[in-house]
Every structure is written in structure tokens, then in C-alpha cells.
Amino acid sequence: MTVRVRAATADDAAGVARVHVDSWRAAYKGLMPHSVLDGLSVQNRTTGWQRWLNGDPNRNAVGHECVVAVDETDAVLGWATFGRGRDDGWEHVGEIAGIYAHPDSWSAGVGHALMEQAMIALAQAGFSGVYLWMLAGNERALRFYERHGWATDGGEKHETHSSGHLMRELRLVANNAPV
Template identity: 25%
Template sequence: MAAWAHWRVTGDPTLALDVCGAAVRSGTASHGLPFLADLGPLAAAHAGPVRRLMGSPGAWTRTYAAYAYWRITGDPDPAVPVLLAEVDPAWSGRPDLPVQEAVSRLGEIGAPGRRGGAPVAPDPGAGGTAQPALREGADPRRPGERPYAHRSPGTDRQVGEMKFTVRRAALHDGDVLGEIHAAAWAAAYAPFFDPGFAADGIASRRTRWHARLAQQDSTILLVEREDGRPVAMSVYRASSTRPGQAEILSFYSHPDSWGSGAAASLMRGTLEDLRGAGFARAHLWTLRDTHQSRRFYTKAGFTESGATRTYDFGDGRPLTQVEYERTSPGQS
């Protein structure tokens, strides 16, 4: 995100193209794709990897990739079928299905767009193909209708009156958890490692959560936006080193949600949940050099305990972690 901001401030896309392109090539699609989409034709060199991600097993990744490919190339033909495949008129609002996102992007492609930076007319063929499913999805006579509310590009990052819901993760949330973990870890942690090791770490974090959910040895929470999409996750359980306390083992928010208030909402929900579970205090570890994370924990009421440790993520180069602690809400 910093590289994207550098482009927006300076007008020089080189850093953003390098960072976002590397993210897409390493498999962190949801992190790099929205920024490449914003770069548009400037990201033409990355069109190939983006197009390959349109065949990803993840529905959200396919959707992001299809939109980014159209924004980069101006060619709707490969993108529209991918987006159209996600349009289910019988959608019940399941957050792991990007129906609303696909509909929004189809609407954008169907309106006057840009091809190489120049305005082009709508593609009647693409719009005609999508019309039956879109018409059925918008039929007000359908019982139990959940409208596909319009969302303008970029509102994921807006700070305002957005509301969030905290809930327990269910067994079917493995892909959602993996998407959040992989994207957040790629943005915050991957820069500390060699690219090959980072790519393997991202892939591992994307696929490990079905097994973690099945173990049922921790409490896993998700925070959802108003449109139902989960954007942040936390994991806690009884501490193995501090009797009577909870340890927050994982706390990640998708880069798409940074600055939206999602992480703050999740932290409040996590602290309330662990208090309800009988824990008066909580502690956690974070990398010493992830300054954004450390500022967040301080703002959330955590203080440094003074303890440090080194942790080897598996590449033989241990990194320093610092410990934070705080009381649960309502505890003295």
C-alpha cells in the first residue's frame, strides 16, 4: 500500500509496479491485484500473471484478477465470463462468494470505460451475455431478496460510518481465513524474508485454516463488513506461559480494510470475547520492526511488557519479537 501511495503522491509508478507485480507473481493476489487495477495500462507488463490468476481456485481472487485484467488491457472478453460465473441470482449473502463485487465490476465494464487510457463505448456483446442473470438477481419479486448494493471503487478503504460485525469462525470459513491471513502476512511480514521463502509462506497461510478450524483448540473470530465480506481475523486461547491469561496468537486484517476501522472493531470484539471466557488479562507477541502493528496495539490499550524473544519462521534467520499485554475491558 505504501508503494501505491508513493505513486499517487509522486506520479512515478516504478516502485508500485515492482511491489504489486511481485505480490501477484508470489500468489498474494488479493493484496497486489487492486493496486495493479488502479495502475491500469501502466501495469501492462503484468497482464500475463494477472490473467493466469483468473483461473485461481479462490473466487475472490478470480474476481479481482478479472477486473484488474480489464483495467490493465481494456479487453473485456476474457474478464466478463469470469465475473459472470460469480453472478448467482440465488445468492443468499454468503461472504465467501464475491457476488456483489462481480456485479459491481460487470456494471463498470458495461459502462463507458478506458482502453489504454482513452474512452471506449460499452461492449454490447458482453452486456448482453450478462443481462439474464443480472435481471433475475435484481427482480424485486424474488422472496428473500438481498439486493446487490452498488459500491464505488475504493470504498473498502474509506473511514466513516461503516459498521462491522464480529462472529465466531465456522468450519466453512477456511478459505476466508486463508485469504485474510495470506494477504495481511504478505503486506506486513513478507518484506522481511527472501522472495522464495516469502512466497512459500504466503501459500502455506492461504491453505492451513481448514485444518486449524477442525482442531478446535482455539477461539477464532472474524469481523465482517456491512456487505457480509469478512476482512479481519483473530485467534486466541489460554496462554501456555502465563497461567490464567489469554494469548492472542494471530491478529490480521486484509490490506483492503486498512484504515476502515475493521481492525479496531475486531480488537474490541476479541477483548470482550476473551473476557466472557473468563480471562482478565491478555498478551501477544509481534515483530519488533512492524511499527504499524505496534502503533495499533498501543492505541488499543496494550503496553509493552519489556519481554523480547527471537522467533525463527523457518528460514534459519530468527527475528526479534516484543510482547504486549493489557487487561480485558471491565477489569481493573
Template identity: 30%
Template sequence: MTLTIRPGHTPADVAAVALLHTLSRRDAYRDLLTPAELAEVTVERQHQSWSQRWAAESDTHRMHLAERDGELLGFCYLGPADPAAEQAPPGTGMLNAIHVRPDAVGSGVGLALMRTCLAGFADLGHTRAMLYVVRENDRARRFYERGGWAADGVARETMIGSASVPIVRYARAIP
């Protein structure tokens, strides 16, 4: 029952990520979005989004899957920060996602994925990293803060389905 983290890169991996991302978002945002807004978070939409994103970014980004006994429990996705959009100095990476299956939250999967991301940033030569988290997602914010991330004062809105949601940026040095 060992947790294994491996690169994700196949169409089957992308489909599995879409399903897990849907489950994770519905769970994490159940008290933040209306039922109608949550209903817009579908496996089909996530699959289309992840397929397009991976096709466009697979040369510059990394996807890692956390599995136990061949069962997907979580994933992370990282790559370079957009210097223009983020006003990020050279050498800054962006942690685009860490999602864990709802029944595996608190089991250490997220922490293992975060460690994988930090090592991935170092491998890519990044000395700093950023991420965005939904402002009202206290559980995720506590998770990142325990991992050495700190809010840096940048806030904006993002769309989850048809809902405009406030997000805050966190940053940290890469060891």
C-alpha cells in the same frame, strides 16, 4: 455497509482466514523479509496450518471474522496462554492474531476486532492478556499501544517461512 463480527468455525471460514492471513502477512512483512522468504508465505501453507490448528484448538480458542456485505475484511484468534511456555499466571489469555485485509487497514476493522477479543477474554474469565508482535512491525506495534497494550520486556524469535524473526511480547489487563 455495516461491519459484522461473527464466530468462525466452518472449513470455509478456515480457508478464508488462510487467504486473508497470507495477504496480510505479505503486506505487513514486505519490507522485513526478502522476496524469497515472502514467497514461502502461501495460501496452501497457511490453509494447512490453520486447518491443523483449528482442529486441535477449537475447544479452547475462539476465531472471529469481520465482514462487510459478506466480504471478509479481518479476523482475530484468541485463547488461553500456555502457563509453562509464557510463565503466565492463571487467568491469562493469548491474542494469537489480528489480521486485516491490506486494503481495509485503517478503516476501524482492526479496532473492532481488538474490542471483540477483549470482550472474549473477559467472557472466558481472563484478567490479563498477552500477544506477540514482530519487533520491526511498527504499524502493528502502534496499533496495539493505542489499544492499551504495552511491551513487557519479553523477546524471542519465531519462524515466518524460513526466516527467523524477532518478536516482542505485549500485555495488558482485561477490563
């Protein structure tokens, strides 16, 4: 499979939403309540992504970029969002806010291509380091990040999902981009 990474456009919203929902359902099974995962809607996510990709400042207040990984037919296989750190004290550091590949594309180089593009863009933007948050217990994601030179740094936070479910997240930093 040939994977190409490019800037996302509003026309990609449905594909990004499909990857978002399908990857959450596969990756977070057993980590989040079934009711949360079953309640995810590609249609609702498409609407949100259309607003985000059209530059709605209420959806993307931090000015993050979104890139998509596409196949030879331009179908969205995965996506990543990244930019200035959103956490207090981390504004000088780049953040990968989201990186997801469709489960049908896992282990096919999609995540690698997205990670590479995000890291290049953040380095070119002059950030002194890069961090991300991942859902605790997501061992597949942890292995992916570790293969790409990331490690947990002891940072942890608890976020409340819109469903009311409390999510424990771990901070990882890129070893090749010290913070």
C-alpha cells in the same frame, strides 16, 4: 463499510487464508525475507485453516477461538485468534495469538472490531490479563496496539519460522487488563 464480527467456521478458511497471506506480505515486507513472503500460499494456508476451524487438535491444541470480521456480503476482512496463554507461566492470562486485517481494510475499523471482540471474550472467560506477541519492527502494528491501550513490557523471544528465518518478537500487555 459495515463490519460485523462472528465466530469463524470452516467455510471461512479460504477467506482467512487470503487475509493471512496478503497481510503478511504487506505488513512484513522488509521485516522478513522476500523468499518467505513470496513462498506463502493461500491454498496451503486454506488447508491448514480448514483443519484448525474443524477442530483438529493437532492444529489447535490450546483450544483458542477464531473470529472473523466480515462485510455486508459476509466476505472475510480480517480475523483474530485468542484464548489461554501458551507461554510457560502465562497460562492464567489471555493471549491474542493472531489478529490480522486485509491490507485493503486497514484503517477501516476491522482491527478495532476484532480487538474489541477478543478483549470482551477474554474478560468473560475470566483471564487476569491479556498479552500478545508482535514481530519487532512492525511499527504500524505497534501504533495500532498503543492506540488500543497496549504497551511493551520488555518480554522478547526469538522464534524460527518454518523457512528457517529467525523472527524477533516483542511481548505487549493490555494496560486495561493487568497481568
